[in-house]
Amino acid sequence: MNVEQIPLRAKTKRAENERIILKAAEKVFAEAGYGGATMQLIADVAGRPKANVHYYFQTKEQLYRRVVDQIFEIWLQAADAFDGAKGPSEGIGAYIDAKMEISRNYPHGSKVWASEVMHGAPIIQDYLEIKLVEWTKDRAEVIQNWIDQGLMDPISPRHLLYMLWATTQHYADFGHQVETLNGGKPLNNTEWEEAKQSIKMIVLKGIGVQP
Amino acid sequence: MNVEQIPLRAKTKRAENERIILKAAEKVFAEAGYGGATMQLIADVAGRPKANVHYYFQTKEQLYRRVVDQIFEIWLQAADAFDGAKGPSEGIGAYIDAKMEISRNYPHGSKVWASEVMHGAPIIQDYLEIKLVEWTKDRAEVIQNWIDQGLMDPISPRHLLYMLWATTQHYADFGHQVETLNGGKPLNNTEWEEAKQSIKMIVLKGIGVQP
DNA sequence: AAAGTTCTTGACCGATTGGTCAGGTTGCTT
DNA sequence: AAGCAACCTGACCAATCGGTCAAGAACTTT
Incomplete structure (x- = not known):
C-alpha cells in the first residue's frame, strides 16, 4: 500500500x-x-x-483559528497590489481597490478578523506580533522611499496605513450601518465604484500625489 | 410623605x-x-x-442596551464640534479632534458599539434607522453646502463621513493592533497628537481645503 | 421603637454549552 | 469477500449559562 x-x-x-x-x-x-x-x-x-x-x-477554538487563518492570508495577499508598483499613485490606488474587493467579497471573514483584534487578539496574538509587525514595517519603508523620492508628501506612513485599513474595512465591518444609511439596500456596483473613487481621490490628493 | x-x-x-x-x-x-x-x-x-x-x-439584554445607549449619546455629541463651524477646515478639523478624544477616552464603549453594528445591530437597529439616518442626513447637507459655496472639492459627503468614522474609531476598536505595531506600548500624548495631525492633514488636503 | 422600603445574597433551577464515545456505515485495497 | 481505515452520529455528560426567590440586613420615615 x-x-x-x-x-x-x-x-x-x-x-x-x-x-x-x-x-x-x-x-x-x-x-x-x-x-x-x-x-x-x-x-x-x-x-x-x-x-x-x-x-x-x-474543539471550537481550533475551528475558529482555522477561520481566522484563512482571512489573514487573504488580507496579506492584498499587499501584492502594493508591491512592485512604480509609485504611490499606482501602489496605493491598487491597494485600495484590492482591499475594497476583499470587503465586498469576504465580509464575514473581515468581521471575524475585526472581532478577534477588538477583543485583544486572544487567539492570534502571535500572528500580530510576528507577521503583521513585519508586514507593516516593510510597507512603511516602501512609503518612506516614495516620500524620500519626492513622489508624495512627508506624512507618517504608519498613520496612512491605518487610514487605508480602517476606511476600506469599514465597508465590510460596518456593512450593516452602511446599508442602513443607503436606504436599507446593499451598495450596488455603481455605488461600490463611487466609494472606491471617493476614497482614492481623497487619500491620493491628501498625500500630494498627482493622479 | x-x-x-x-x-x-x-x-x-x-x-x-x-x-x-x-x-x-x-x-x-x-x-x-x-x-x-x-x-x-x-x-x-x-x-x-x-x-x-x-x-x-x-436581564442581560437590558444591561447591554443601557451600555449601548451611553456610547451612542457620546457619539452623537461629537457632532457639536461639527455644527456651528464656519467652514470645512474648522468643522471637520474639530470633528476629527472630538472623535479621536472619544476613541482615547472611551475605547470600551466604542468597541461595544462596533461589535453591535458588526453583528447586525440586533439590539439598537431602531437607533440606526431613526437617529443615525437623521444625523447623517443633516451632516451630509452641511457638507454639501460647503461644496456649493466652493469651500471644498465636490466629493461624496457620505463617503467622507464614513472615512472620518472609520479612521478615528480605528484607534479605539483596533487599539490592540495599533498598540502591537507601536512596539507593544499604548500611544503616548505626542503620538496621539501625531495621529490627529496626520488624519487632519490628509483629509483636509484631500478634500481641497486650505489649512 | 415600630412600620415600611430598599437593598443584599446564598441557594437553587431548567436550559444550553462544548465535548465525548461507542457502535455502526461506507468505501477502498488486497 | 475479507479486512481495514476513514467516516458518521444518537445518546450522553459535567459544567456553565441567565435568571429566580425567599429570607434577612440596612436604612427612612413615622
Whole structure:
C-alpha cells in the first residue's frame, strides 16, 4: 500500500467537508462573535450533526483559528497590489481597490478578523506580533522611499496605513450601518465604484500625489 | 410623605450602584462581546454577587442596551464640534479632534458599539434607522453646502463621513493592533497628537481645503 | 421603637454549552 | 469477500449559562 495514496484520497473528501464547515463557521462567527457562536448552530448551518463537526475540528477554538487563518492570508495577499508598483499613485490606488474587493467579497471573514483584534487578539496574538509587525514595517519603508523620492508628501506612513485599513474595512465591518444609511439596500456596483473613487481621490490628493 | 423625596434618596444610591455596574459591564462586553460576556463575570468585575447585578438590571439584554445607549449619546455629541463651524477646515478639523478624544477616552464603549453594528445591530437597529439616518442626513447637507459655496472639492459627503468614522474609531476598536505595531506600548500624548495631525492633514488636503 | 422600603445574597433551577464515545456505515485495497 | 481505515452520529455528560426567590440586613420615615 502506497503511503501517499490513502492520505490523498482521504484528503479530497476531508478537504471538501472541512471547506463546507469552515464556510458555515465563518458566517456564524461573524454574525454572533466567538462567544455567541455555538457548535450546534455552526453544524445546523453546515447541514450536519454537531458530532460530525467535532469529527473534523476537535474543539471550537481550533475551528475558529482555522477561520481566522484563512482571512489573514487573504488580507496579506492584498499587499501584492502594493508591491512592485512604480509609485504611490499606482501602489496605493491598487491597494485600495484590492482591499475594497476583499470587503465586498469576504465580509464575514473581515468581521471575524475585526472581532478577534477588538477583543485583544486572544487567539492570534502571535500572528500580530510576528507577521503583521513585519508586514507593516516593510510597507512603511516602501512609503518612506516614495516620500524620500519626492513622489508624495512627508506624512507618517504608519498613520496612512491605518487610514487605508480602517476606511476600506469599514465597508465590510460596518456593512450593516452602511446599508442602513443607503436606504436599507446593499451598495450596488455603481455605488461600490463611487466609494472606491471617493476614497482614492481623497487619500491620493491628501498625500500630494498627482493622479 | 413627600413623593419626591423618597425617589431622590433612593435614586442617589441606585444611581451610584448602576454606574459601577455599567462601567464593569462596558468593559466586559467590550472585551468578550455580547455572547461571550457573562453576568457572573460582570458581577465579579463590579465586585458584587451576581444576584445583586440582577437586582439593578433584570436581564442581560437590558444591561447591554443601557451600555449601548451611553456610547451612542457620546457619539452623537461629537457632532457639536461639527455644527456651528464656519467652514470645512474648522468643522471637520474639530470633528476629527472630538472623535479621536472619544476613541482615547472611551475605547470600551466604542468597541461595544462596533461589535453591535458588526453583528447586525440586533439590539439598537431602531437607533440606526431613526437617529443615525437623521444625523447623517443633516451632516451630509452641511457638507454639501460647503461644496456649493466652493469651500471644498465636490466629493461624496457620505463617503467622507464614513472615512472620518472609520479612521478615528480605528484607534479605539483596533487599539490592540495599533498598540502591537507601536512596539507593544499604548500611544503616548505626542503620538496621539501625531495621529490627529496626520488624519487632519490628509483629509483636509484631500478634500481641497486650505489649512 | 415600630412600620415600611430598599437593598443584599446564598441557594437553587431548567436550559444550553462544548465535548465525548461507542457502535455502526461506507468505501477502498488486497 | 475479507479486512481495514476513514467516516458518521444518537445518546450522553459535567459544567456553565441567565435568571429566580425567599429570607434577612440596612436604612427612612413615622
